[in-house]
Amino acid sequence: MIKIYKTTENGLAEIEEFVSGCWINVVDPTTDEIEHLTVEGIPMDFITHPLDLDERARSEREDTGQMLILIRIPHYQGPKADIPYITIPLGIILNDKYILTVCRKQTDLISEFINGRVKGLITGKRIRFVLRILLSNATMFLTFLRQINRQVDELEGRLQLSIQNKEVFGLLQHQKSMVYFTTALKANDLLLERLQRTQLFRMFPDDEYLLEDVITENQQAIEMVNISSNILSSMMDAFASIISNNLNVVMKILATVTICVSLPTMVSGFFGMNVVLPLQDYPFAWSMILGFSLLLIGLTILIFYRLRWF
Numbered sequence: 001m002i003k004i005y006k007t008t009e010n011g012l013a014e015i016e017e018f019v020s021g022c023w024i025n026v027v028d029p030t031t032d033e034i035e036h037l038t039v040e041g042i043p044m045d046f047i048t049h050p051l052d053l054d055e056r057a058r059s060e061r062e063d064t065g066q067m068l069i070l071i072r073i074p075h076y077q078g079p080k081a082d083i084p085y086i087t088i089p090l091g092i093i094l095n096d097k098y099i100l101t102v103c104r105k106q107t108d109l110i111s112e113f114i115n116g117r118v119k120g121l122i123t124g125k126r127i128r129f130v131l132r133i134l135l136s137n138a139t140m141f142l143t144f145l146r147q148i149n150r151q152v153d154e155l156e157g158r159l160q161l162s163i164q165n166k167e168v169f170g171l172l173q174h175q176k177s178m179v180y181f182t183t184a185l186k187a188n189d190l191l192l193e194r195l196q197r198t199q200l201f202r203m204f205p206d207d208e209y210l211l212e213d214v215i216t217e218n219q220q221a222i223e224m225v226n227i228s229s230n231i232l233s234s235m236m237d238a239f240a241s242i243i244s245n246n247l248n249v250v251m252k253i254l255a256t257v258t259i260c261v262s263l264p265t266m267v268s269g270f271f272g273m274n275v276v277l278p279l280q281d282y283p284f285a286w287s288m289i290l291g292f293s294l295l296l297i298g299l300t301i302l303i304f305y306r307l308r309w310f
Contacts, residue, residue, distance in 0.1 A: 001026070001027045001028065001029065001033075002024065002025070002026050002029065002033050002036075002037075003024075003025045003027075003114075004016065004017065004018060004019075004022050004023070004024050004025075005022065005023045005024075005025065005114070005123060006019065006021060006022040006023065006123050007021075007121065007122045007123045007124060011116055012113070012114070012116055012121060012123070018040060018097075018098065019098070020097045020098065020124075021097075021098065021123055021124035022098045022099075022123055023098065023099050023100075023101070023113075023123040023129065024098060024099070024100040024101070025100075025101050025110060025114070026047070026100060026101065026102045026103070027103055027104075027105070027106050027110075028051070028103075028104055028105065028106075029047070029051075029102070034047050034048070037100075041064075041066075041095070042066070042093060042095075042100065043062055043066065043068075045060075045068075046060070046062075046066065046068045046091065046093050046102075047091075047093075047102055049068065049070060049089070049091060050070055050089045050090060050091025050102040050103060050104070051089075051102065051104050052089065053088055053089065053104060055070055055089040056070075056072075056089075056187055057070055057071050057072050057089075057184070057187035057188050057190070057191045058070050058191060059191060059194060059195065059198075064095075065095065065096060066093065066094065066095040067093070067094045067095075067200070068091055068092070068093055068094075069091070069092040069093075069094070069130060069191070069195070070089055070090070070091050070092075070191075071089070071090050071092070071133075071134065071137060071188050071191060072087040072088070072089060072090075072183075072184030072185075072187055072188055073087060073088060073089075073090045073103075073107060073109050073137050073140065073184075074086075074087055074109075074137075074140050074141050074144045074181065074184070075087065075088045075105060075107055075108075076108065076144065082173065083173055083176045083177055083180070084173060084174070084177060085144055085147075085148060085174075085177035085180065085181070086177065086180050087180045087181065087183070087184035088103065088104060088105060088107070089103070089104070090102070090103045090107070090109070090110075090133075090137075091103070092130055092133060094126055094127075094130065098123075098126075099123065099126045099129055099130065101133070108140065109133070109136055109137055109140050112136060113132075113133070113136070118132060118136060127200065127204070127207050128206075128207060128210070131207060131210045131211055131214060132210075134188075134192070134211075134214045134218075135210065135213060135214045135217060137188070138188075138214060138217035138218040138220075138221050139217060141181060141184075141185060141218075141221040141225070142217075142220070142221050142224060144181075145181070145221070145224055145225060145228060148174050148177060148178070148228070149228060151170075151174065152171065152174055152232060152235070155170045155171055156235065156239075171232060171235065171236050171239070172236070174232060175229070175232050175233065175236065178225060178228060178229040178232060179229075181221075181225045182222070182225050182226065182229060185218060185221050185222045185225060186222065188218055189215070189218055189219065189222060192211070192214060192215045192218055193215070195211065196211055196212075196215065256300075256301070256304055259300060260297045260300055260301065263293060263296045263297055263300060264293040264294075264296075264297070267289060267292060267293045267296070268289070268293070
């Protein structure tokens with residue numbers, strides 16, 4: 001899918017043809033769409049590299065002056081996915097006419113730009129546009145991280161009373177997401193440091209200041225992800241022990257109930273033998289045996305309570 005946008009007096013508008021100063025958004029293009037872009041002068045490698053979900057963050061430059069900036073962006077796959085939050089590559093292609101973004105999936109990051117949530121966006125200012133994407137990407141990591149932390153807090157509340165592994169598996173899914181985030185943010189950080197040394201991003205003071213903000217925001221995201229990842233790892237170890245302890249408590253209760261139930265059975269077994277027994281001619285024998293059984297149960301429960309079995 002190829003969509004073309006350009007900033008107008010009324011904001012971002014969709015247009016039909018490639019014009020100077022436009023933004024071309026490419027999502028999971030077909031073979032015909034890739035060929036159409038190559039006819040327009042876009043290198044084939046610049047289009048295909050961002051479509052590989054395993055590509056790392058980096059930058060490339062052609063002799064023609066075109067530049068590819070490939071970053072890793074967060075992507076939410078849904079609550080039923082094995083790993084709800086992952087990272088995927090986003091390619092940003094710069095030339096002397098327009099800017100292209102190439103991605104395998106439709107993402108929240110690009111949707112924010114299309115829906116007009118990013119204020120003051122001008123497609124004609126290509127370098128500024130790239131920096132706004134980079135800044136929004138770092139902010140998106142922090143947004144998704146807050147969502148993960150809220151979900152972890154909900155799992156934490158259920159884990160305190162749980163004896164099953166469902167909640168632990170939920171924490172494991174989020175821990176995998178943290179690994180994806182950490183790897184992507186560190187790769188993006190190296191890319192940003194390289195861009196900071198590039199003269200292209202130091203032509204205007206405002207762009208240079210914005211790039212510094214992007215680097216600061218990205219480093220903050222790295223620190224937050226590291227802190228959350230460490231807390232989550234410690235929490236998984238702690239709650240694995242809690243689940244084991246909760247299971248032990250259940251087993252103690254079941255053992256106590258089993259012992260208490262076996263006492264009346266033992267007493268009735270004695271008085272059920274076909275021999276001469278005490279109280280066999282006494283009219284209130286059954287009541288006395290029942291009372292004696294209840295007394296044994298009460299004493300057993302009292303002993304277990306004093307021993308803090310439950």
